[in-house]
Each structure stands twice: as structure tokens, then as C-alpha cells.
Amino acid sequence: MAATKNKAVPEKRPTRQEAEAAVRTMILWAGDDPDREGLLETPSRVVRAYEEFFAGYAQDPREILAKTFSEVEGYDEMIVMNDIRFESHCEHHMVPIIGKVHVGYLPDKRVVGISKLARVVDAFAHRLQIQEKLTAQIANTLNDVLQPRGVAVVIDASHQCMTTRGVHKPGTSMITSRMLGAFRSDASTRREFLAFIGMAHGIIGSNA
């Protein structure tokens, strides 16, 4: 279904039944009995949950942004959308990455409805991800489609593969950023953006 939208999706998608059988295998492998009452419906629930978690493969972020507004009375100041909460899954462990995205851009004639920014974040977040790639994909897509004078994306997220397994470090978060155009080349533009998102005091250096 999504093959035309995302090259990563193989042509031959397994059936729902095959996906449910795979979950059953994982339950067995974990050491439980998939036939006991509490687990009977679990494979189908997990597959339904996966449909939500990975709905982004069927979405085209460029299409989401396609409708832009050009009559903005010459507005050319920074537009910032703060604290866009997202849920993603790390591609190494398939456990949640939960955090916030801050997006800014300097329009050049074209602006986009703010809900579209959030939908672009979700379209990329609802795939298997690493935070660095998510950050770059959001920034690059906004840059390509809106062709603004600059784009800034900062993501602050906590990774359950860090907090619930492996090194078990709850309370840690990771910050990534990608700055393009004026946000990369002009320190005062970058500072203004970081002030808007409450990060003015510096953790973030001069570029991605």
C-alpha cells in the first residue's frame, strides 16, 4: 500500500495474520503461554498498535505541506512552533522515543498552517527512527517544500532504550538540532530562535 510513498516499505507486505503470528512467537520466546486467556487477544492488539505507531509510512510529508499560503501581507519574521510533543520508536530496539520538537522558519513568501508542521513531525515520528534522522528529515522537508530563508529544528527526547533497558538511565534526554539557511549562518537569528524555545543559554552550538 505504501510502496509508492516510502521506498523502505517492501513491495510484498506480510499479511495481518503473519504479523500476528510473529507476535505470538515473541510471546512464546519471552517464556509465556500465548494461549492463556489474558494473552489470547494480544497478537491482534499489538498489530493494531503497530498500525498506529507506524502510520507514518503511509503518509507523505511533502504532500502534507503542499498547501501553502502566499498572501501574508509581507510577513517575513520568524515563525516558531514550540513543544510539539511526539512519540516515535527507535529503530534499534523498537521501543518508544518520547519528546518535543521545536520548529522555526523564516518564511520567504510562503507560510504553512501551523497544524501542518505538527502533522509533518508525526508523519516522520510514526516510523522507525533515530533522533538524528528525525531531526534532519523534518528540517530538510520544510526547507525543500517551503523554500524559506532558513529552518531550525530542535528535538529534546528521552529514549526508553536508555531508560528501561541497557544502561538504565532514567531522566536522561538527548537534544539534537538542525539549522539551515539563516539559522546556520546568522548567530543572532539562531539566538532569537533559541530564546523563543527557552534554550538561549547555550547548549546548542553553531550548527547541526
Ligand SMILES: [Zn+2]
Ligand atoms: Zn534504541
